Structures are given as structure tokens and as C-alpha cells.
Amino acid sequence: MTQSNTFIDPAVLATLDNLEMRARVVVEGFIAGLHKSPKRGFSVEFTDYRHYYQGDDMRHVDWKLYGRSDKLYIKQYEDETNVRAYILLDSSASMSYASDGMSKLEYGRTLASALAYFIMRQRDAVGLITFDDKIRDYIPAKARQLHLIRILRSLHELTAGTKTNIVRPLTELAMTLKRKSLVILISDMLEDEHASIRTLQQLRAMGNEVIVFHVLDEQELHFNFNESTEFIDMETAESHITSPAAIRNAYLENLNTYLDDCRKRCQTSGVEYCLLNTSQPLDKALASYLARRTRSA
């Protein structure tokens, strides 16, 4: 596993306005931390056989063919460039919450940029869907380099919207997907997570790889408020005055119940779930993506 201290702190990243630069910093740093990863060259598909030569990886020997012909043939692979990844970034109002430093939306935008950069670097196709209670931007998955520019521009221009509706973009995406894809959801999933996860389960059932990056703020995770405060819901504008110290335990209890529920539901349906704290570096997210991509290979 990589060490977190080798990555750039999100607060530092936030000072970089250029998303491409930000994505590059994240990804290059992440890759540098991988060293000689055995997972390189995984994005390929079988095309033909060739004779075995000394030094070939024995895992690529076609043993069934060896049984029939008694000769060692090595599966010949060809780089797969048409793996499609769709990044769905929640841009609802709640994503703009930031207790200190980077907001969830900013964090998600950086993550989305880094992932897009990373995927494009692997010569895979990547698309982007930004949404709140409706899809605000849709960029189909393509592998061209200029496509990354478009994605980054879209991310750069993205602002926080209003309410959240995750089910709707996921459903629309599912309807458009014609082949197995990698669906990456970046959201705080504060609204109707049950329906959202059910939709993700459906995507997963359709053969897609699904990764959920559950982005939450440090204060949302630990609720370290002290004095009596009037809390205002960023999506509904509903307010609630309370003494945080008095309800902290109850809040955290409710939150943990919610997070556990999310995690379990995702795990039981094969959805990769990754909880992200906006105060932590992005390596965790990239590592999760890499692990999922490896398994899918």
C-alpha cells in the first residue's frame, strides 16, 4: 500500500487552479508511489496464440490448449483501448460544504480530474456526468487526448447546484450503456442513499464495474462543533438550532449507522465503496480505483 505522506495534501491542491495541473500532480505522485507495480499492462484483450518462449509468464499459458495439443501456447493479448469509464460527479448544493479548506465539490472535482487523467493516461475512454437533481452536463466516454481537455473544462466550469437526485443520472446512464463500463460515482449521497445504491446494484448487475467514492467533510464525519449553533440545510434551507456538544454522540451514532448501511449494501452488491474525507489525500481514491480495475482485469 502506498503511504499517504507521499501525496499532496488536499489543502495544497486547492491552491492549484488549473485542474489539469492538479490532476497531473495527483496522478504522477500516485504513480511514483506505486514503483514497479505488477499490475501494469492489464488493460489488454486476447487476440491470438504464440509459442512459448523462456521467460514468459506462466499465468498466460493456455492450459486447455496444452491439454489438447500438448504444446505450450502463450495467449497473445492486445491492448484494450475501448474500456469505458464514466465518472458521475454530484454537484448538488450539499457538495459545496467545506468546514475548512477544500469543499466536497472541489474535492470531488479534483478526484474526477485525477481519475480522468489517470484513465486517459491508460488510453481508456472516460466520460463525465455532472448532476444535482438532474444531469447538468454529459460528456460521452472517449479516449482521445483532446477529450480530456473537454472533461477538465466541464469540471472547471462546474458550480454547485441545488438538490440531489442520484437515481436519475444513474438510470439515464444505464439506459445509454451498450457495453460493460466502469461507473465511478463521486457523491456525498446524503439524499436517498437506498435508492441510489439500488440503482448502482442494477448497474452492477448489468456487468458494469461500479465504484462509489463517498465524499464527506471532516466536520460531517466527526461533528466537532461546540457552541450552540443554528444549522441550515444547504439544499432545503431548513434550519435547526441545537447544541452540538449535547447531540454529538447521537449524531455520530446516526452517521455511523448510515455509513455502515451504505458500506454493507455496496459490498453485498459488488459495488466498490470508498469513503473519502476531504481533509485526506486523494491516494486512497486512486488506490481504490486501481484495486477495482485490477479485479476487473
Place this chain on the structure above:
Amino acid sequence: MSFLSPLFLLGLLAAAIPVAIHLIRRENPPRILFGSLRFLKQTTKKLILFQQIQQWLLLLLRAALICLLVFAFARPLFYEGSIAQLLDAEPQSTVLLVDSSLSMQYGERFEQARQQALQALEGMSAGDEAGVVSFAEGTLAVRELTTDIASLRAFINNLPAPGYERVRFFPALRLANDMLEQSRHEQRNVVMISDFQASGMTGSGGGENDAGWMLAPGVSFNGIDVGDERSSNLSLVDVRSPQQLMENVVNQNVVNENAVNESAVNESAVSPDNGAIGPTSPPAAEEQVLARVRSTGSVLQAQGEISLLVNGEPQERQTFAFGDRSEAVLNLPLALDGSGAYTGELVLAGDAFDIDNRWYFTLDVKPKMRILVVNGDPAEDWYDDEAHWFLLALEGMENSPFTATQVTMVQFASAQLDQHDAVVLLNAGSLSNDRRQALENFVTGGGSLLLAPGDRVDAASFNQQLANLTPAQLDEVQVLPGNDYLLIADVDRRHPALRALDVDWSARFQGYWLSDPVADGSVLMRFDSGDPLLLERSVGDGRTMLVTSSLDLSWSNFPLQGLYLPFVHETLTYMIQPPQQQRAWQVGDMVDLTSAFGDGMSELEVTEPDGATVTVYADSPFYRARMPGFLRTANDVNVAVNIQTGAAELAKVDVTLLTDRILNPDTTPEVAAGVRTAQLIAELEQPQRIWWWILLTVLVLFLLEAWIANRTYR
């Protein structure tokens, strides 16, 4: 309920602070845009209710904390009455008796007494009243009962220093008792601050009977002893010194002291010029002063030194040691030089308390009294001769104060009367006109005349020629028949001449002159028949006396009686020398200075021992002696004043004994000042205990507030 510090109640306004904070913060809490309220809103209604209760409870607790603190500082007092009533609970009336007697001059006793009195005042509460009495043998200064403690304090601070009087407790206690009868409070106390000399327990001396006397019921007594536990003192408790001596005695003493003056003594003892008869006085016993010295403190003063000063000059000095006793009688020889007035002084040395170390006395040395005895009809037989028996009585004793000159009627015609103090006419009734006139002039001018008509005088001639002098007219001779006789039955025993003869007279009289007293004549002695035996008459500045019986054995056996000689001496002395005025007084006495006034003096200046002068007037010739020493009048009369007997006795009486003696059985026992103070404090604190409970509650509430404030709902 009342408050001792009600101004602190203004602090209740501070209770509004948490309420105000609550309200302000409630209206303007910080607003935070938050991602979602779903987890906040998921907190249960119980939690919200808990929160609300918690907040209100905290608000209530904080307000209550402030209120209770303010309440505690305001010092609430749960008492049925008012604060004033509480502070004045059981108000008292107290009389402070401050001993200012002589013994209080010992060490720092009086200053301690003053401080104790001031301290007693400090311990009084508002509403209490007190009075102050400075006392010794009597009352020296009084401050009536008053609630003005400041004036009492000033009074005590200005109390005069202790004088020289002895102390008597009962007059002061009686006064205090009387003062408390007028007190306004039921709680009445007498506080006596003294060194509690044992001698103070003696009676009041004012005619009141102190035996069994005690304070009124309900009057408590508290004795504060300022006497030192250890005291050491030498005291002259008694001195015996002669007050009057005759010249020959003095001269004899001088002979003993200084043989060079022997001839002079002899010459003064005998008067050859006037044909004095009788034996020359034999050497008299040496005159002396006896002094009783006692160690009166609690610690025996083993030894000391005593000096005798005469007219201010040291004459004798002795050292003495008590040995195993605490008292010694010292004998100091006294040497005087001729007639005159002397002052003497005994001075003790060797102890620290000097007040009682001096004893003053005066001494007059008188010349012999010159008596002219006129024998009107000398008898052939000596036993029938009146002059024989009379002269025997005059000079037939050692150191006789008389010088007698016997003359016949013929010699009497040429006698110089002014050279004699008294003339005695024995059986002489017929005088020439010249002698009669001379005799009248002599008596009128202050001379004395004793008439003893005897059995051989002519009554008519006697009555005629001595009509202006005799106390009574002779009537007739009364001679009892057979062995019948008369006795002396009535004697004026208060008369100065007869005061010393207060005994039973056994003389028997068979004959006498029946007499008729003149208008200004008084009868001093009577027979059992009622007839006068001795009469007296004042004539001019002189005095005459008449004996109606004979002074020989012809009519009575009187010359053979033991009383004959003192009778002669006392009557003549009375006639020649006026009654001796008291010359030794004690501090506190009203000194009678009558004898110090000369003819025509209307006032007299008296110099006190400390040099101060006072004027005494003839219409009230008395002076109250206030200190020991010599009073000197302007006409050189010295009067000795000494401290009172027992005034310097430092032996103490136990206060409890005095308390038991005077405390009325119906009086509730007096508690000690400390105990009463503790009781008062307890009484005062009892209604204030709520303070502690309030503060304890504040502490509990504070802990509760901290616990609740950190409490979260689970």
C-alpha cells in the same frame, strides 16, 4: 427573616446575566450552512426534550447559583424578632466597681484594672447599660447607669489614680446593688475589679450591719482579680509612740543619751525658787517607739531596715530579720531635747512597695504643771492636815508632772499667782479683798482654782468672798451619826476629768458640806444621798472646782483610797491643760483642727504632705486627710496622718469566697465571661447557620451544573 448586609441583595440583578445570555444567544446563535440536517434531525424527540430540559435546567442552575451566592453574602437571619432585637438579646445592666484603694498602687494593678474595665465595656452589646464606681473605703467617683458607652470609656480613662485609703468591699457592693435597683434591664450584673485584699471583707464601718447582707436576687457577681499572684511587702501595721511627755521625763531620757546634760536635768526636775517640796524624780524608763512590722505579701520578705527620724533628722536605725515568723516588734529608743512639739517618722526600707513604709507621729513635751497649795488651816497632826495628803498625791510618785508649792495664808498674800498654773485652797475661806481680786483675775485670765473647804472653813465668809468663783454656795456641814457613811453614787463618767476614773468608788464619807450649786455650776459627782461632792464652774477663761468634803481623814477615808491620787492628778490636769486634741489621724479621717485655731482666727491655711495648701474655716474646722504625712498649719501645728490599718495588707481573699458570701441564692449562677460570650456567639450564629447551608447548596449546584453541562443524551 432579616439580612445583616441587605445591600448585597442588589447582586440579585446579576441573576439576570445568564438569562440575558441565554436569550441573546438564543436569538443570535452562529449560523452554519451544513450539508444535511438528516443526522441532526434523526436525534430523537427524547434527545430534543433532554436538550431543552438541560438548557433550561442549566439556566435555572446558573441563575440559582448567583441568587444563592448573593443571598449568602447578604447574610440572611432567620430570627423572629428584628436584628436589633437579636443584637440586644438579653440586654444587661452592669455596674463596674473599680478598686482605687492604696494597694492598687502596687505594681501595675490599677492600670490592669482600668484595662479590664474598658474590656468589660467592649464586651457589651448595643442597648446594654453600665455604670462605674471607683471605690476604696468609700465611694470615690460614680458614673450612673447609662447606655452611652463612649462616655463611660472616657470616665474610666479619666479615673483618678488610686489614693491612700484602705478598701472595703461592702459599701461599694451596696451602692452597686442600689444602682441596679433602678436599672432598666432584668439582667443585672456587678463586676468588681480589684486585687481583693482580705482586709476589704471587713464591715462597712458606717453603722450598717454587713453580716448576712447579700446582693438582691437576680444580681450576678463577677470578680476580676488584678492582684499579682506573688507579692512581697513590708508593712508597718502598728506603731505605738508617746503623744505627750512631761519635761522631766524627756530630760531624764536626755541624761540617758547624753550625760553632759545631767545638771540641766536635775535643775529642771526640781524648782528650788518656789520652795518646792517632794522628792526629786527618780530616773525614768527610757521613752521608746514600738513598731510592729509585718511581711504582708504572699512571699515572705525575710529582712529589712527601719529608721527613726525626729524632726526630720535620723536618730535610730535598725536592721531586722523575721526568722521563721512574718512579724516582728521593734523597739526604737526616743531621745528628745526639752519641751516643745516634735515630729517623728519611722521609715522602712528593703521592699519595693514604698507607700506603707512610713509612719508619722507627733509628740509634745510639756513643762511641769505648777501648783500653789494654800493651806488655810494647817493641822497639828499630819493625818488631819489636808495639805499633807494633797501634796503627797501631787508629788508622791515617780516623774510627777506637777511642781507643788505649799504656802500659808500669810504667804499667799504675797504669792505671785501668775507663776502658777493652778491654786488650791485647802480649808481657806477668808481672803483679803486684794487676794480675792487677785484670785478672780487669775481665774478669769485662764488660771485654775480648786476649792476644798474641808471641815475648818467659815461658810459665810467662803460664800461671800468666793462668790464669783465657787461653783456652789456652802450651806451647812452634814456629819453622819455613828458609823453611818455615804458613798459616791453618781459620777459624770463622760467628763474629761473623770473619764479615766471609770471604776467603782469605795471611799466612805461621814461629813460634807451641803451645797447649793450656782447657776453656771455643774455637779460632776454626787453622794448616794444625792448631795453634790464635786462641782465645776467656768469663770472667764479659767475654771474652778469645788470638793464639798475634806481631802484629809477627818470626814472620809478618801486619801487612803487608791483613787485619791489619780483623782487629784486628773482634776488638776483637766483644769490646767485643756483636753488633749487628737494628733494622730488616718487617711480618710475628718481631721479636727479646732485646737489649731488661735484666738480670733477665722481661717487657717493647711499645708498638705505633697505641698498643696487648703484653707480651713473656723466655723467648720475640719479637713479630710487624703494622704499620709504631716499636715502643717500656718501657726506651726503639726498633725500626723498615716495610712489606715490594713490598707497595705496584700493578703488576698479568694474571689469565690466573696462571691459565695454576697451572691443571693435566688440568683442564677453567673457564667464566666468567656462562656457567656460563646453562648452569645452561638445564639447569634444559630439563626445564621443558613449561611453554611446556602454555601453548601451553592457548591452542590455548582457541581451539578458542571455535570449537567457536560452531560449528553445517550
